Amino acid sequence: MLVSTKGRYALRVMVDLAEHQAAGRIPLKEIAARQGISEKYLENILATLVRANMLSGMRGKGGGYVLTRPPEQYTVGEILRLTEGSLAPVACLDGDCKGCSRSDECPTLDVWKNLDKLINDYLDGVTLDALVAPNDGYDYVI
Amino acid sequence: MLVSTKGRYALRVMVDLAEHQAAGRIPLKEIAARQGISEKYLENILATLVRANMLSGMRGKGGGYVLTRPPEQYTVGEILRLTEGSLAPVACLDGDCKGCSRSDECPTLDVWKNLDKLINDYLDGVTLDALVAPNDGYDYVI
DNA sequence: CTAAAGCCTAGTAATGCAATAGGAAATAGG
């Protein structure tokens, strides 16, 4: 499985926040309820996003989370790479375990490299605003 | 990780067998030595391939493994789907757990579907013979 | 001061992955 629940939830949360941007800071409780995700589990995920400055969190009454950039400036790729650690399709390409001893002669390495590029290029080409549902009309109701 | 060692090893073994087709049946021991893979672990992998009729295994003296089709008739996709179980990038698309309750309204589902298609289409487009190293020349030595 | 929120560090249960163990059955050659 390339993307685990952590990454999937993170993406859904980012879309949720993008859709509710107009409402200002959104408390975790609200997101969890809307998305049907355990509050405690969400904490971990949001903490990761905050530490990477993708979200700003504020404590206390009236606190909550808000995007730090406009939705079109987030790519799905960066969100997933952050929460998943890596999007490499095979261990051979993962940052830490750099190159197995057979990489010089490996007949399959090119397949993995091409696949890796395919995946990352696609996910880096999709921005958050492309996933936001069209506004319900509140903006132009008289 | 989309593809685990099982799938990677399987692919390498298939390439190995394609490259040594001319030698007839190849015993597991030989493949394991050439590829630097534990014999016992390889057993599992080869058993899977045999059960799916991708390889033919024969026991006893002079036995070993051989491809059941010419290399250009295997795709990397089918080899990996068999050994990995599935190439779905997220659990949402995995055969068994068909569709989560939110799939109707899920803003991210299309991303996963597109990614899934991208991955499978690419891997189904690469055939085994594309990975086989050019012959060393034995065929045309006088 | 207090209630509402995020922040932080652990801990745990379950799953899946990688690898190993031991033996049964088949086959070829002497």
Add this chain to the structure above:
DNA sequence: CCTATTTCCTATTGCATTACTAGGCTTTAG
């Protein structure tokens, strides 16, 4: 028939990761 060789089959183990929970601390608005 005997033996060495080789695949086939069923379990089991150790390990790492994933998904999720627990409990308490800190910040902020009113």
